[in-house]
Amino acid sequence: xxxxxxxxxxxxxxxxxxxxxxxxxxxxxxxxxxxxxxxxxxxxxxxxxxxxxxxxxxxxxxxxxxxxxxxxxxxxxxxxxxxxxxxxxxxxxxxxxxxxxxxxxxxxxxxxxxxxxxxxxxxxxxxxxxxxxxxxxxxxxxxxxxxxxxxxxxxxxxxxxxxxxxxxxxxxxxxxxxxxxxxxxxxxxxxxxxxxxxxxxxxxxxxxxxxxxxxxxxxxxxxxxxxxxxxxxxxxxxxxxxxxxxxxxxxxxxxxxxxxxxxxxxxxxxxxxxxxxxxxxxxxxxxxxxxxxxxxxxxxxxxxxxxxxxxxxxxxxxxxxxxxxxxxxxxxxxxxxxxxxxxxxxxxxxxxxxxxxxxxxxxxxxx
Numbered sequence: 009x010x011x012x013x014x015x016x017x018x019x020x021x022x023x024x025x026x027x028x029x030x031x032x033x034x035x036x037x038x039x040x041x042x043x044x045x046x047x048x049x050x051x052x053x054x055x056x057x058x059x060x061x062x063x064x065x066x067x068x069x070x071x072x073x074x075x076x077x078x079x080x081x082x083x084x085x086x087x088x089x090x091x092x093x094x095x096x097x098x099x100x101x102x103x104x105x106x107x108x109x110x111x112x113x114x115x116x117x118x119x120x121x122x123x124x125x126x127x128x129x130x131x132x133x134x135x136x137x138x139x140x141x142x143x144x145x146x147x148x149x150x151x152x153x154x155x156x157x158x159x160x161x162x163x164x165x166x167x168x169x170x171x172x173x174x175x176x177x178x179x180x181x182x183x184x185x186x187x188x189x190x191x192x193x194x195x196x197x198x199x200x201x202x203x204x205x206x207x208x209x210x211x212x213x214x215x216x217x218x219x220x221x222x223x224x225x226x227x228x229x230x231x232x233x234x235x236x237x238x239x240x241x242x243x244x245x246x247x248x249x250x251x252x253x254x255x256x257x258x259x260x261x262x263x264x265x266x267x268x269x270x271x272x273x274x275x276x277x278x279x280x281x282x283x284x285x286x287x288x289x290x291x292x293x294x295x296x297x298x299x300x301x302x303x304x305x306x307x308x309x310x311x312x313x314x315x316x317x318x319x320x321x322x323x324x325x326x327x328x329x330x331x332x333x334x335x336x337x338x339x340x341x342x343x344x345x346x347x348x349x350x351x352x353x354x355x356x357x358x359x360x361x362x363x364x365x366x367x368x369x370x371x372x373x374x375x
Contacts, residue, residue: 013052014051014052014053014054014082014083014084014124015051015052015080015081015082015083016049016050016051016078016079016080016081016082016083016089016117016120017049017050017051017052017079018049018050018075018079019047019048019049019050019070019071019074019075019078019079019113019116020047020048020049020070020071020075021045021046021047021048021066021067021070021071021109021112022045022046022067022373022375023043023044023045023046023064023066023067023373023374023375024043024044024046024339024369024372024373024374025041025042025043025064025372025374026041026042026043026044026334026335026338026372027040027041028040028041028042028331029334030148030150030151030155031148031150032148032150032331033148033149033150033175034148034149034175034177034207034209034211035149035175035176035177035178035179035180035181035208035209035210035211035212036177036180036209036210036211037209038150042061042331042332042335043061043062043063043064043374044059044060044061044335044339045059045060045061045062045064045066045067045070045108045109045112046058046059046112046339046364046369047059047060047070047112047113047115047116048116048364049078049113049116049117049119049120050120051083051117051120051121051124052083052120052124054120054123054124054359055120056115056116056117056118056119056120056121056123056359057115057116057119057340057359057360057362057363057364058111058112058113058114058115058116058117058118058119058286058312059112059115059282059309059312060108060109060111060112060282060283060309061108061282061308061309061332062105062108062109062282062283063105064374064375065105066105066108066109066112067375069105069106069109070109070112070113073096073097073100074093074096074097074109074110074113075113076096077089077092077093077095077096078092078093078113078117083117083120083121083124084121084124084125086114086117086118086121086288087288089113089114089117090110090114090117090285090286090288093110093113093114094110097110102262102263103262103263103266104262107262107263107283107284107285108282108283110285110286111281111282111283111284111285111286111289112282112286113286114285114286114287114288114289115281115282115286115287115312118132118133118286118287119359119360120359122358122359122360123358123359125358126358127358128315128353128354128355128356128357128358128359128360128361129315129316129353129358129359129360129361130314130315130316130318130319130353130355131355133287133291133315133316133318133319134319135318135319136318136319136320136321137318137320137321137323138318138352139318139350139351139352140306140314140317140318140323140325140326140350140351140352141170141324141325141326141349141350142169142310142325142326142327142328142346142349142350142351143169143170143171143172143173143203143205143325143326143327143328143349144159144160144163144164144167144169144171144172144173144328144330144346145172145173145205145207145308145327145328145329145330146159146173146174146175146329146330146331147159147160147172147173147174147175147190147194148175149175149176149177149178149190153193156174156190156193156194156197157193157197159330160172160174160194160197160198161197163198164197164198164199164202167346167347167348167349168347168348168349169202169328169346169349170202170203170349171202171203171204171205171231171325171349172194172198172202172203172204172205173204173205173206173207173231173233173327174190174191174194174204174205174206174207175206175207175208175209176190176191176206176207176208176211176220177207177208177209177210177211177212178211179211180211181208181211181212181213181216181220184216184220187220188220188223188227191204191206191224191227191229192227195227195228200228203230203231204227204228204229204230204231205229205230205231205232205233206224206229206231206232206233207233207234208220208232208233208234208235208236209233209234210234210235210236210237210238210240212235212236213236213243214236214240214242214243214246214247217232217235217236217243217247217251218246218247218250218251220235221235221247221250221251221252221253222250222251224251224253225251225252225253229253230253230254231253231254231256231276232247232251232253232254232255232256233255233256233257233278234256234257234259235247235251235255238257238258238259238260238270241269241270241272241273242273244257244273244274245272245273248273248274248275254275254276255273255274255275255276256274256275256276256277256278256305257270257273257274257277257278258270258274258277258278258279258293258304258307259278259279259280259283259307259308260280260283261278261279261280261283261284261293262283262284262285263284263285263289264289264292264293264296267279267284267293267296267297268296271296271297271300271302274302275302276302276303276304276305276324277293277296277297277302277303277304277305278304278305278306278307279293279294279304279305279306279307280306280307280308280309280313281306281309281312281313281316282308282309282312283307287315287316290313290316290320291316291319291320294320294321294322294323297322298321298322302322303322303323303324304320304322304323304324305323305324305325305326305327306323306325306326306327307327308327308329308332309329309332309336310326310327310328310329310332310333310336310344310346310351311332311336311340311343311344311360311362312360313326314326314344314351314353314360315353315360318352318353326351328346333346338365338368338369339364339365339368339369340362340363340364340365341362341363341365342354342357342360342361342362342363343362
């Protein structure tokens with residue numbers, strides 16, 4: 009069957025719940041397991057692969073309204089399939105779980121399209137760079153000093169990453185002294201040359217975030233993520249105006265109006281390809297940011313985000329998140345190696361180059 013004759017066939021999803029390797033938490037939430045919803049889309053003679061990190065309920069969305077919206081369509085017309093999903097979910101509400109499920113389907117369809125024409129996905133999307141800069145991310149508030157030190161040492165001395173990020177804002181911002189001690193420990197471990205980032209996950213109020221931000225400036229922290237709730241745009245703007253670190257937010261963006269509004273409040277816009285609607289919406293969000301002379305940063309799901317990051321002119325970097333790194337290495341062959349602080353696509357392989365290790369994942373399956 010030629011690529012021009014390939015139609016989208018069955019779209020199937022399955023969910024897996026993977027326990028963390030240690031207790032994980034940030035300023036406003038704690039968790040002991042992560043759920044990944046994996047989507048496989050048959051298109052002609054190939055199978056496209058996508059996934060998202062969301063609730064198990066995403067499986068029924070894929071098997072129901074989303075699969076019905078795309079099946080039978082031309083396998084190369086991924087934007088048309090995405091538009092059909094967008095129209096089909098009108099009465100469900102796009103943000104949140106629906107957008108996550110749409111993202112996984114759209115990613116699987118782009119992967120299938122690239123495999124059909126024999127191209128690496130980044131080239132089908134339009135590659136503009138050879139490598140993607142990455143930074144290490146984890147540093148959970150639940151870590152004790154030994155755990156935090158070990159993770160930082162692996163990032164900096166093992167993987168030679170040029171930037172790292174830890175969580176602060178413990179217990180909704182009520183333990184600032186511990187937050188700052190953990191920042192001091194991080195600086196001690198990584199040394200003066202490595203960039204140090206923090207993520208408060210919206211734990212502070214605006215005034216408190218400014219005061220903490222001044223203390224972070226003293227410690228040469230250059231990235232202050234979600235110092236206040238990402239819903240508090242005026243608070244984000246206030247912090248941005250009064251602290252030295254770049255203020256970042258946007259990981260909870262599920263549609264373009266959200267990103268447009270967020271660009272009024274941040275120095276760097278975060279985009280999560282498994283939440284925003286997929287590769288197409290990522291690129292549209294990046295275009296919005298470019299119009300405001302802003303860069304974007306990829307949030308988590310790093311092995312999926314890498315190919316579209318290679319097609320993004322105004323990209324700053326990609327978050328190499330500990331939890332997703334562990335799951336993606338467990339579940340998929342063909343994952344990327346961040347050693348040296350940058351990743352590149354394997355251009356000899358079509359699509360995103362990854363395959364699902366179904367047998368290895370089966371023990372974690374919940375749907």
